[in-house]
Amino acid sequence: AQPKFSRAKGLTVAEYRRRLKEHGKYAAARPASGCSACTSTKTCAHDPPKLPPLAADVFTESQPSPKRGKDGCFLFPDHPEFRPNLSPVEVLQLGSFGGTYFRDIRSAVTGQELKGREVIAEFPKAWFKGLDLAKQVCCPTHDKAVNKYKVACGVCLGQWETSGWISPLDPYGWFQWYCRFSHGRRSSDDNRQISRFRQITAMRRGQLCKALVKARAKCTDTKVSPVMRQALQHWAYRLHPLELEAHRKQMV
Numbered sequence: 001a002q003p004k005f006s007r008a009k010g011l012t013v014a015e016y017r018r019r020l021k022e023h024g025k026y027a028a029a030r031p032a033s034g035c036s037a038c039t040s041t042k043t044c045a046h047d048p049p050k051l052p053p054l055a056a057d058v059f060t061e062s063q064p065s066p067k068r069g070k071d072g073c074f075l076f077p078d079h080p081e082f083r084p085n086l087s088p089v090e091v092l093q094l095g096s097f098g099g100t101y102f103r104d105i106r107s108a109v110t111g112q113e114l115k116g117r118e119v120i121a122e123f124p125k126a127w128f129k130g131l132d133l134a135k136q137v138c139c140p141t142h143d144k145a146v147n148k149y150k151v152a153c154g155v156c157l158g159q160w161e162t163s164g165w166i167s168p169l170d171p172y173g174w175f176q177w178y179c180r181f182s183h184g185r186r187s188s189d190d191n192r193q194i195s196r197f198r199q200i201t202a203m204r205r206g207q208l209c210k211a212l213v214k215a216r217a218k219c220t221d222t223k224v225s226p227v228m229r230q231a232l233q234h235w236a237y238r239l240h241p242l243e244l245e246a247h248r249k250q251m252v
Contacts, residue, residue, distance in 0.1 A: 050164030098142030
């Protein structure tokens with residue numbers, strides 16, 4: 001059974017900031033943490049922090065695993081607006097998050113210490129077949145060599161927590177939510193998480209298309225914007241050649 005976390009309704013910014021400082025989130029080492037958005041001397045965590053969302057409700061009824069449509073996107077009948085084209089298995093097997101996503105963490109959102117190997121126990125073992133958990137899934141330090149495009153990509157947990165992005169229901173972040181959603185769980189936080197996916201992937205896809213058009217490159221030319229490609233992969237998406245061609249025509 002999956003534990004249900006909750007943020008106290010009376011949690012203040014001051015108390016949350018104290019917890020973050022106690023956890024070392026304002027002094028996390030970089031770029032070893034995998035935070036490519038800041039230098040080793042400047043934190044990317046917001047101060048003062050934004051409070052996390054209040055606890056979401058998990059719905060009793062679960063949904064079957066999605067099927068892939070003709071365009072390669074996964075189809076979720078109850079959320080047709082959500083169209084990732086990489087499954088959680090593919091995101092993990094391709095090489096993502098510098099191998100650190102399900103590392104042990106001290107969650108400022110829940111106030112609990114979480115063990116990565118215990119967290120992933122709820123998912124099918126087949127998802128992790130052939131992966132070295134210690135290096136590719138639960139590694140405590142970011143290693144860009146693990147990533148498909150061999151680039152550092154992503155921001156540290158401190159930025160996610162201080163930005164108000166992480167729900168106590170899924171203290172690891174969006175990809176944890178996606179793993180659970182794809183595996184059938186439904187919650188009152190789904191609309192927010194799907195909205196984030198749509199906004200971020202639309203922006204990243206546009207940026208990648210623009211870079212490819214400028215370079216007169218094919219969609220498969222991974223030398224163009226490897227960081228953008230890795231970022232999209234972390235959000236369960238891979239650019240399709242037809243998207244690039246449509247973007248190219250719009251720019252004519």
